[in-house]
Amino acid sequence: MTELGSNATRPPFVLHRRFLETPFERRFQGLLRQAWEERSWHVIAAVPGSGKSLGIADFFHQSGAYKDTTGITRLPILAIRAPKNATREQALGMVLSAAFGVIPSMPWAQRRIWLVHILASTGVECIIIDDAQDLHLSHLALLKELTDNLAAPPYERRVGLCLVTAHSGNVMPLKETFARPDVLWKQFRHRMALINPYCVVSGHTEEEVRRILLTFEELYRSQLPDLQLQRWTKTIFSWLINPILDPDGTKRVTMDHLSRLVTATLRRAYERGATDIDATTLQAVAELMILRRDEIVYIDGSLPIQEVG
Amino acid sequence: MTKMATVSPDWLSSFPHVVEPYPDEWFAGLQLRSDELNHRESGTTWRYLLRSTTHPGFGPGSALIVIPEAMLASLAQRLSVSRECLLSTTYACELARLYSPARPHAGHLLGPRRGVTISPLLERSIGNRASATLVGFHVCPICIAQARLLRRTVILPHLKYCPTHHVAFQTHCTCGSPLVLFTRRQQPFVCFTCGLDWARLPHIQPNPQEAMLEHNLWTLYEFFLVKGTNGLKSAALSLVRQYVKIHQPSALKLLSGRPLVALTGDADQLSLGYVIDLLVSLGISPHDIMRNTQLSP
Numbered sequence: 137m138t139e140l141g142s143n144a145t146r147p148p149f150v151l152h153r154r155f156l157e158t159p160f161e162r163r164f165q166g167l168l169r170q171a172w173e174e175r176s177w178h179v180i181a182a183v184p185g186s187g188k189s190l191g192i193a194d195f196f197h198q199s200g201a202y203k204d205t206t207g208i209t210r211l212p213i214l215a216i217r218a219p220k221n222a223t224r225e226q227a228l229g230m231v232l233s234a235a236f237g238v239i240p241s242m243p244w245a246q247r248r249i250w251l252v253h254i255l256a257s258t259g260v261e262c263i264i265i266d267d268a269q270d271l272h273l274s275h276l277a278l279l280k281e282l283t284d285n286l287a288a289p290p291y292e293r294r295v296g297l298c299l300v301t302a303h304s305g306n307v308m309p310l311k312e313t314f315a316r317p318d319v320l321w322k323q324f325r326h327r328m329a330l331i332n333p334y335c336v337v338s339g340h341t342e343e344e345v346r347r348i349l350l351t352f353e354e355l356y357r358s359q360l361p362d363l364q365l366q367r368w369t370k371t372i373f374s375w376l377i378n379p380i381l382d383p384d385g386t387k388r389v390t391m392d393h394l395s396r397l398v399t400a401t402l403r404r405a406y407e408r409g410a411t412d413i414d415a416t417t418l419q420a421v422a423e424l425m426i427l428r429r430d431e432i433v434y435i436d437g438s439l440p441i442q443e444v445g
Numbered sequence: 446m447t448k449m450a451t452v453s454p455d456w457l458s459s460f461p462h463v464v465e466p467y468p469d470e471w472f473a474g475l476q477l478r479s480d481e482l483n484h485r486e487s488g489t490t491w492r493y494l495l496r497s498t499t500h501p502g503f504g505p506g507s508a509l510i511v512i513p514e515a516m517l518a519s520l521a522q523r524l525s526v527s528r529e530c531l532l533s534t535t536y537a538c539e540l541a542r543l544y545s546p547a548r549p550h551a552g553h554l555l556g557p558r559r560g561v562t563i564s565p566l567l568e569r570s571i572g573n574r575a576s577a578t579l580v581g582f583h584v585c586p587i588c589i590a591q592a593r594l595l596r597r598t599v600i601l602p603h604l605k606y607c608p609t610h611h612v613a614f615q616t617h618c619t620c621g622s623p624l625v626l627f628t629r630r631q632q633p634f635v636c637f638t639c640g641l642d643w644a645r646l647p648h649i650q651p652n653p654q655e656a657m658l659e660h661n662l663w664t665l666y667e668f669f670l671v672k673g674t675n676g677l678k679s680a681a682l683s684l685v686r687q688y689v690k691i692h693q694p695s696a697l698k699l700l701s702g703r704p705l706v707a708l709t710g711d712a713d714q715l716s717l718g719y720v721i722d723l724l725v726s727l728g729i730s731p732h733d734i735m736r737n738t739q740l741s742p
Contacts, residue, residue, distance in 0.1 A: 196451060203449040203456065205465035205526060207482045211451075236461035238523055240485065240493040253484035254461055 149406045151399055152355045155194045158391055159344040164191045164337045171296040172199075172213065172262040176329035179268070179310050181303035182337040183384065185392030188300050189217075192266050203237075211236065211258040218270040228275040232263075232282075248278075252285045255295070260286075262296035269301040269309045276313070280324055297327075304384055308334050339388030342373040348391075352398050360402060362412040371415075372397060375422045397421055449525055459525045460490075466526070467594055472534040473509045473626055474595025477633040479524065481593060487635075488627025494519055508600055510551040511537045536597060539670045543678055543717060555602055556716035582626055583614035589634055590644035601666055602718035603700055603725075606651050608663040613649035658700070658725070665721045668731035679713060680738045681724060688727050699726040 155161075164182065168191075171178050182188050192215050199213035216235050219227035226244050229251060233239045236254055239247075263279070265271065279297065286293045301309040311334055314325045328334075340348065349365040349372070357363055376382070376389040376397065400421045405413045449455055449463070462482040466475050476490040483489075498515040512535050521528045532538060540549035547553075585607035588594040598608055606613055617623050618636035628637035635642050651659060669678065689705070697705045699722045715723075724734075 199451075201451045203459060203461075203463050203525065205447050205463050205524070207462050207464045207478075209462045234457070237457055237459045239461070240489050242485070242489075250484055257482075257484065258461065 146406075146409065149359065149403045151403070154355075155190055156348070156351060156391075157194075158187065158340065158348055160186055160337060160340055160391060161191045161194070164188065165195050167332065167335055167337065168192070168195050168262075168264060168298055170332070171264075171298045171329070173296075174329070175261065175294040175296040176331075177297040177327050178329050178332060179299045179301060179308065179334045180337060181301045181309055181335065183304060183339065183386065183390060184302045185390040186337065186339055187391040188302070188337075189266055192264055192300065195264070209236075209258045212261045213264060214255070214260045214262070215264040215266070218265050218267045218275070220267075220270055223272040223274060225274040225278040228271070228278050248281075251282055252291070255282065255286055256291040256293060260295060261293075262298065264298045264300060266300050267302065268299035269303070271299070271310075273313065276310075276324065277320060280320065280327070283327075303336065308336070339386060339390045340394070341388065342369060345369055345373050345376075345389050345394060348394060349398070352395075352402075356402055359406055360411050360413070363402075364412055365398065368413075368418060371418070372422075375426060378426050380426050393425070397425060400424075447525070455522075455525050458522055460523050463523075463525045465524065465530060466534045467592060469596050469598070470534055471509075471595045471597045471599060472512055472531070474593075474599075475524075475531075475534055476520075477595065477626075478593050481633045486629060487631050487633040487637075488629065490520070490523075491627050493523075508551045508555055509535075510554050510600055511535055511540065511549050534597070536600075536670070539673065540717070543669060543673045543675060544714070545675050547714075552716060554600070554717050556719050581616055582624055583616040584624060584643050584646070585610055585612060585614055586644055586646040586648055587612055589642075589646075593634060598666075603662055603722060604659065604666070606655065606659045608659070610648075611651065611656070611659075613647075613651070615643070615646040619646065661725050661730070662700075662721060664731060665724055668734070669717060669721070673717075675713065677734065677738065678717075678720060681720060681729065681734045682713070682715070684729050684733060684737050685723050685727060688729065697726065699723065 157165075160182070164180070164187070167178060167180050170176065180188075196213050196215040199211075201211045201213065203209045214232070214235055216231050219231050222228075226247075229244065229247055232251055233247065233254075236258065242250065263283075265279075283295050283297065285291075286295055299310060303309050314321050314328065346366055346369040349369055353363050353365045372394070373389060376393045377387050379385065381390075381393050382388070397418075401413050401418050404417050404421065408417075410417075447465075449459070460479060460483055462479070464475065464479055464482060470478075473491070476494075477487060479490045480487055494516050497519050498513070512531075517528050517531045521531050524531075536554060537549045540553040544553045583599060584595060585599070587610040588596055588607060596607075596609070598604060599614065604614070615624065618639060618641055620636060620639040620641065622636055622638035624643065625637050631637050631640070634644070699705060701719075701722045703722070705723070705726075724730075
């Protein structure tokens, strides 16, 4: 690792927070796009830290939504996060309403009718709900009611639905709920897509990690001119599929773990005045993530500066 | 025309559907249009504005001619338009020019307020549904039919016909109920009693005398609102004084039915409505006023 003569004049390390279209995001957004284009219903699951929320945000921003001062608003993709710790249908109604902007208060009976009007007038074509594992049965029933009303005259608009969930183990979230014998769930199940109704989107393979590291190299080359991240692909991959970071044994790497490891290592190397990373720095950060992950630090006196990711 | 994307910070702080005012649109009409586009009951935007600012509110007879700054700022954010754009939906700038240095207020256009507008009987019969109404609030059915437009001209006193379409302003529905600007539990631009769309109200043409009178009124309004100043208003009033001195029309009744009173004291503070009433009744035209201005030292 080359050390610069003096780092006294070096500006602070700049972390790039831009969205990266990783192989996971291409797979994930591909499913979202399919639901949008075919107006189909899916449950899409991935392990926590995969980049689902970032992918939804990027997909939403690319969807061509706009508000025009002529009174025309287009919101082809309505992306929301499931309400937390709120079991009543009103909670989901409020979250759905808020996605359109400022809504003067109105009684719930009026709001559920208003929601159908606004979904139609803004041209909503697909509803994406992040953290859908937090949805309550009453929320799902409301979703069915709203989409049924949209599909009926006078609107006659079919809407796609993506329930994006975090999962772990071999349990597919919501599948059990839709398998219930009640008529409501039978109808819900009937609306699910024929192809890929329940999907699990995998994390990154070793080859995919290599390609992402190449992107990181380009992103940070201005700050670390001799950066050669690709050569650490195998090492990084094997660390990140350690059972502590990959408890389900998927042998895939999540973007959250990968970016934390890389950016923390780059920051440390940069702050030492280096122009590339070395094995010692990389290993120290990996140990922090894997071995000393749950370590309790007692703070007394001045605060030790330690940052991962 | 401006477009706002989802990444804009204004996305979540604006109404779902945003509108900018049409040329010459009245502030209250813009709110009704916003209510209609956003699938809300009549007056929702207005009530939201009243609640979202610390303004104590307006009385039931408010004419919504000059709007408080806080309300303009709040609505500008919700509609994602400039404050100046909203200011043009009122007569604040025109009245400020005519009555400088006084702060503009509705009295500058209408004169002193004359009681509430909802009679006790009507108030009882409709409960709290009539939440805001104006003295003789009226609409042009063609403006409504063409663009859901309430022009600022609907608040000018004495005009009985739309200066654009030359049909009578309608104050009542065909069912007999008065038109109410903002009504709870009813859609915008419809009768609060029978639900008839204001666009379907009758189109009544003026007779030649009425047409001439309306033309004279509108010419004077245009003259004062477009290029009027305090000086021009004073010149007009000095012409009125001269006329009264020469002709001494002691029993003259004005267009509005009010008797001619002596123009003593602070005549500069007479409302524009009254000034125009005087000028039309005495047959004084913008041409006469301009000539008088040129002759004055």
